[in-house]
Amino acid sequence: MIPEIGHFSLIVAMMIALTQGYTSLKGARTNDFELMRHTKPLALAQFTLISVSFLCLTSSFLMDDFSVLYVANNSQLALPIIYKISAVWGAHEGSLLLWILILSIWTVLVCRYSNNLPKLFSTRVIGILGLLNFGFLLFTLFTSNPFERIFPTPSDGNDLNPLLQDIGLAIHPPLLYIGYVGFSVAYAFAVAAMLSGNLDRKWAKWTRPWTTAAWLFLTIGIGLGSWWAYYELGWGGWWFWDPVENASFMPWLIGTALIHSLAVTEKRGVFKSWTLLLSISAFSLSLLGTFLVRSGILISVHAFATDPERGLFILIFLVTVIGGALILYAKRASDLDDNVNFSAVSRETFLLLNNVLLVITTLLILIGTLAPLVMEIFGMGKISIGAPWFEIAMLVPMIPLLIFISMGMHSLWIKDDLRKVFNRSKFLFIAATIIGLFVPAYFYGRTGLLLVIGSVLSIWIILSSFVSIKNGLFTNKLKSGINRSVLGMAIAHLGLGLFVLGVTFVSSFGIETDRSFSIGDTLSVAGYDYRLNSIKNAPGPNYQAIEAEIDVYKDNLLYTKLYPQKRTYLVQKSPMTEAAIMASWNKDLFIALGDSLGNGKWSVRIQYKPMIRWIWFGCLIMALGGAIAISDKRYRSSA
C-alpha cells in the first residue's frame, strides 16, 4: 500500500507542477493577479506531495519491503539502518526522487524569501521552477519509477553496493544535488528577467544569494566526494578526472564565474549579457552532467546506471532547457546596453579576466571529457584521456587566474593604476615569495618549479585574503557594521589559497608505493616504519573481513596503530578494501591491505600524503565564505 501512495503522490505532484508552471507564466504574462494567486499554494502542495512520496520510499526501505524492485535491488535485511536510509538515493531511481525533492524545496524557499521582489518577477521564477520539476517528474515516472513492484517477492534483497555503505557517500549526493539543483534557481531568475524584459542591476542583486547558496553546497558536495574517493576506493588519490567528477566540476567552475560576474553586474551594471549566459550555462552544465552520468554514455568507474532510453529523454530535456533559454537570450540580448565604462586597469577587468579563465578551464575539461565520446562516434577508435592531460591543461589557465585573484583583491572599482596595484600588493608578494621558496625546501629538503609557483601563488592569496578579512572586519565597522560580502569574499579566497597549497604539497611530496611483507616484517616509507603484527578475521554486520594490525613507528617510537581491512560483502560477494588512515593537519599516513601473496606474505599499498587535509579544509572554508556572504543584510532589504 505504502509504495502505491508514494507513486500516486508523485503523479499528482507532476500534474501540480505543470499547473504551477502554467498558471504562473500565463498569469504573469496577462497580468492576471487572480491566476498568480495560485502560484505559491501550488508550489507548497507540490513540495508536500513529493515529501510524502519520498517518505513512502524511505519507509519501504526501513520495513524491508522487497516487493518493491528498487528496495530489493538496493537493500537487504542485515543492512544497518543508516544505510537503509541512504540507500533511498543509492541508485538511479531514488536519486532522481531526491533531485525532485530538492528542487521542490528550493521552490518553496524561493516562495518564502521572495516577498521583497516584484510580484510578476517572483511568480515567473516559481513558474519556471515548476516547469523544470515537471520535466524531472515526467522523467522519473516514465523511465525510472522507484515504486515498481516485483513478483514473486524475494525473501531478501540484493544489498546496497558496498562502496556506498559509507557515511561520506550517504551525505555526498544530497549536498551535491542541493548544489546542482540550486543552479536551477539562478537559471529561473535569468529566464524570468528575460521574459519581463527588465534586466537591471536589481535582478543581479536578487540572484546573488541564491547562486552563492547553490555554489557553496556544490563546493561541499564535491569536496566530500573527493574525500570519499580518497579513503573508500582504496586508491588514495583525491581526484581522478573521471567523467563523473568532471561533470560536477564544470558547473562549479561556471558557478564560480557567475558569482563574480553577478557581483560586477550588481555593483556596476556591466557584464549583463555575460552574466545571463553564465546563469544559463551553470544549470545547463548541471543537466549535461546528469545526462553524461545517467545515460551511461561515457566509460566511467561510476557507471552504475545505464539505459539508453533515459539518455534520450534527458537529451531532449537538455535541448529544450538550453535551447529555450538561448532563443530567449538571442531576442533580448540586443536590448542590453552596458552603458557604464571602466578603465583597462580596474577590479572589473580582473574579474573579467577571472571569468574568461574560468570559462577556458571549463572548456578544456569539456573537451577532455567529451573527446573520447566524439572520437568513438566518428569511428576514430576508442580512446581515453589520461589524468596527466587534465593536470597539464589545468595549469595553463590556473596560474594566471591565481595571480589575478591576488591582484584583483588589491584593485579598485572603475579605475586603477597597475603601478598602484603592484605597490599595494608588493609586500605581500615579497613575503609570499620568501615563504614559498624556503619553507617547502626547509621542511621537505627539496624544491621544484611547480612547487615554488604553487606555494608562492597560494601563499600570496592567503596573505591577501587576510588583509581583506582585516579590512572587512575593521574598516567599515564604524559606518555600516561589518561588510559581510567583503568578508565572505576574502574568506572564500582564503579557502582557495589553502586548497591550492594542499594540492601543491600533495602533488610534490606525496608518496604512493606497493610493497609486500609478512608478519613481523617492517617496511619503511617516508621516515615512518610500518610493522605488520598480525592478520586475523574480523566479522561485520553484512560482511566478513580480514584485518591487519600494523604498528607505525617514527624514530623507533610507536606513532600509531593502523587496522586496514579487506572485506567481503556476503550478498554481492564483492571484496572491498577498507584503507586505514592516520590523518593529521600536516600529513596522512595511508595503508590499504592487498592480497595474500603466498609464503605468508601480504601485499599492501602505503601512501604518505603531506597536507592533503588542506584540500578538503580549503573547500570547507570556501563554502564558509559563501555562507557569510549570503548573510549580508543587503539581501534582506526590499528592491
Next chain:
Amino acid sequence: MKPRQQRMLAVGSSAIGLIIAAILTFKAFEENMMFFINVTDVVENNKAPLDRDFRVGGLVVENSLIRVEGNLTVNFLITDNKNQLGVEYTGVLPDLFREGQGVVALGRLNGDIFLAETILAKHDENYMPPEVIESLSKHQRDGNEKSL
C-alpha cells in the same frame, strides 16, 4: 607609451600567450590520448603502438595467474576468446580482479608481454568494461550479454 600602444602591447602579448598555451595544451592532449586495442589486434594484426602507452582488455583466462610466492609481480593471460595475450603487473591488484573477469590494463608492449602500469577492474562484480564486451562479442556472440 601612449594608451593606444599600451593596449596593443597588452592585446598582442596575451594573444601570443594564448597561442603558446593552446599549442602546449593540444600537444599534451595528443600525448595523453590512449587507444584501446583488442587482444587480437595486438597479437595478430600488430596494431599496437610500440612507442606509447595504450589500453588492452579482455577476460582473465582461468588458471593463468602465476605468481612467484611472496612476490608482488604477477603474470596472467587475457583473452578476447580468439587470442591470448600475456600481461605482467607489479603491485596491488584491484579488489574485483579475478580469473574469468573482465579487466582493462594500461601500459605498453614489451616483446610478446604487455607490461601493465595500471589494472582496472570495475566496481560492480557484474559490470564489464564496455570495450571488453565489444571485443568479446566480435568473436563470440552469446554468453556475455547478461553482463550488460
